[in-house]
Amino acid sequence: MKKLLIAFLFAGQIVPLISFVEVPQYGSFTDLKGKVLNADPDKFAVAVYIKVNNVWWTKPYWDKPITIIAKDGTWECDITTGGFDETATMIAAYLVPIGFEPALASGDLQLSEELEKQALAKTIIKRDREMDSSKKLLVKGFCYGPFRDKENPDMGIFPLFEELKEDVDFIPQITKAIRTYGCANTPGNIPALCEKLGIDCYLGAWLGKYKIENQKEIESIVNLANQNIRSVKGLIIGNEVLLRKDLTEQELIAHIREVKQITKIPVTTAEIWSVLDDYPKLIKELDFLTIHIHPYWEGCSIDDAVSHVVNIWQAMKDAFPNKRIVIGETGWPSNGKTIGGAVPSEKNQARFFKEFVETAQEKGIEYFYFELFDEQWKDIFEGQTGAHWGIYNSDGSLKENLRDLLPKEALKAITRPAREVLKIRAVAPLVVYKEGGSEENRFQPSGWMGDLNCLKIDRACRTNPHSGETCTKIVYNPNSFLFRRWSGIYWQYPLNNWGDYPGYDLFKATKLTFWARGEKGKEMAEFKVGGIRVWQKPYCDSFGPVSTDVIVLGSEWRKYTLDLKGYDTSNVIGGFCFASNHLQNPAGCTIYLDDIQFEP
Numbered sequence: 001m002k003k004l005l006i007a008f009l010f011a012g013q014i015v016p017l018i019s020f021v022e023v024p025q026y027g028s029f030t031d032l033k034g035k036v037l038n039a040d041p042d043k044f045a046v047a048v049y050i051k052v053n054n055v056w057w058t059k060p061y062w063d064k065p066i067t068i069i070a071k072d073g074t075w076e077c078d079i080t081t082g083g084f085d086e087t088a089t090m091i092a093a094y095l096v097p098i099g100f101e102p103a104l105a106s107g108d109l110q111l112s113e114e115l116e117k118q119a120l121a122k123t124i125i126k127r128d129r130e131m132d133s134s135k136k137l138l139v140k141g142f143c144y145g146p147f148r149d150k151e152n153p154d155m156g157i158f159p160l161f162e163e164l165k166e167d168v169d170f171i172p173q174i175t176k177a178i179r180t181y182g183c184a185n186t187p188g189n190i191p192a193l194c195e196k197l198g199i200d201c202y203l204g205a206w207l208g209k210y211k212i213e214n215q216k217e218i219e220s221i222v223n224l225a226n227q228n229i230r231s232v233k234g235l236i237i238g239n240e241v242l243l244r245k246d247l248t249e250q251e252l253i254a255h256i257r258e259v260k261q262i263t264k265i266p267v268t269t270a271e272i273w274s275v276l277d278d279y280p281k282l283i284k285e286l287d288f289l290t291i292h293i294h295p296y297w298e299g300c301s302i303d304d305a306v307s308h309v310v311n312i313w314q315a316m317k318d319a320f321p322n323k324r325i326v327i328g329e330t331g332w333p334s335n336g337k338t339i340g341g342a343v344p345s346e347k348n349q350a351r352f353f354k355e356f357v358e359t360a361q362e363k364g365i366e367y368f369y370f371e372l373f374d375e376q377w378k379d380i381f382e383g384q385t386g387a388h389w390g391i392y393n394s395d396g397s398l399k400e401n402l403r404d405l406l407p408k409e410a411l412k413a414i415t416r417p418a419r420e421v422l423k424i425r426a427v428a429p430l431v432v433y434k435e436g437g438s439e440e441n442r443f444q445p446s447g448w449m450g451d452l453n454c455l456k457i458d459r460a461c462r463t464n465p466h467s468g469e470t471c472t473k474i475v476y477n478p479n480s481f482l483f484r485r486w487s488g489i490y491w492q493y494p495l496n497n498w499g500d501y502p503g504y505d506l507f508k509a510t511k512l513t514f515w516a517r518g519e520k521g522k523e524m525a526e527f528k529v530g531g532i533r534v535w536q537k538p539y540c541d542s543f544g545p546v547s548t549d550v551i552v553l554g555s556e557w558r559k560y561t562l563d564l565k566g567y568d569t570s571n572v573i574g575g576f577c578f579a580s581n582h583l584q585n586p587a588g589c590t591i592y593l594d595d596i597q598f599e600p
Contacts, residue, residue: 020032148163158186179270190203225264253281309327330370490576511564512576
């Protein structure tokens, strides 16, 4: 299939495009400016028409009905050469072959049919007294990530309900459709908020490497899909899962089939177009295709960016004629690193936004523009670029270069202040781990240390738990690649927190207890609580570490206690820790843990 797509893209199937670059305001006498892509300026020209008082007129003059295209593809036309031309309410531009003589329009009710047949491409825009014509961009859909500054899904810091409501109340000013990326936790409120405002919601379930979190997302999206929320128009199971190699094709298909069997809403997954093309079995399972096309990441120059997106979209439509094709992501960053010919800047972002939205409207492309707001948390994995894809800054202010491109309603600022994450006051007993996936677990094993490849953890092991149905299983294998010659893991709050956020302000805790056993007996390990301190981080554990020292485990369950009397537990980030090394367990070890908690 990939060969077929390449053939479409590079065997002459390039789509000519024409767009407006600068449209004069209503009442202005400045020139109309535009650009042509994928067409030889020596073989083609532009025919321009304006509509005044409901009839069409040729521009610039009757004896000059065409406009020459410059070598760089740009063109410019004076559209105010007659009386009242500055009051035109519609402007049309057609890309036509040199030698074709377009019919002259002099007060005609409609343009000629021959013009429509001969033109390789066209673009039309409306304008009125109240608004500059270039502000008439209506965006089909937006990618909506709700995380404000200081919020981070990878650390378990999710938006407040009030923040989600403020965002969704604002969304109708700029679009009538959004797609989301996850529905567990507070983002599960988004569909109901959308329904009240008539916003179509394509609901996402975030899938990754961890089975417990994946199952929570699947359960959440199924629950929402079966609540008869009319705003939910599609279910997106996973986002770039295959690109990240978090799941196999068969694992992803299994999740998709599970959702399709118990819901009635169209189901898809979102993936980079070139990656999705490698998985024909998956494509057959999808009700429609949701493809990501990012000319920036592919190193395209801004001059070629929109035509690149359109060419791929057309190739996918031709390759899969029986599938609905939706562009799930496309956009351009306002800041970040240069990749090949792709230069991120606010100017280039505004240009791509304008040209793409106009072209998509003309060609009937379904899409979700990436994205509505900047999201600070993404700079951890994607660098500066990752945090600068939004049309709006993360604080809710519109990026200045886009101000002249949007409807006036969308220019109103929305206030999105950074989240102030406070310590959580808690009283012992406080559970660290009780059961795999339990909502009572207040800390998560996210702080991996040492030789990461030597350690594996199963948080829902069903092999002889101390209580309940599951326990935690840790496998240490020093035969893997050794660098630091030890491995360990902290149970942290919030998730992955090495001091970026405060923890629990814990009252009346005098000890931490846990149950442990080895698979065979004589396994050696150290267990700790507290002690997270990282240089230049704003927060740290207020005590510790308090340690068992190295202990030898038996094959039967045994309860252990860490005495916390006299310690300051006013900020607990590291709720528990396991550590071992190759000298203690030269052949490796398997250790089971259960019922870890702070007690009075």
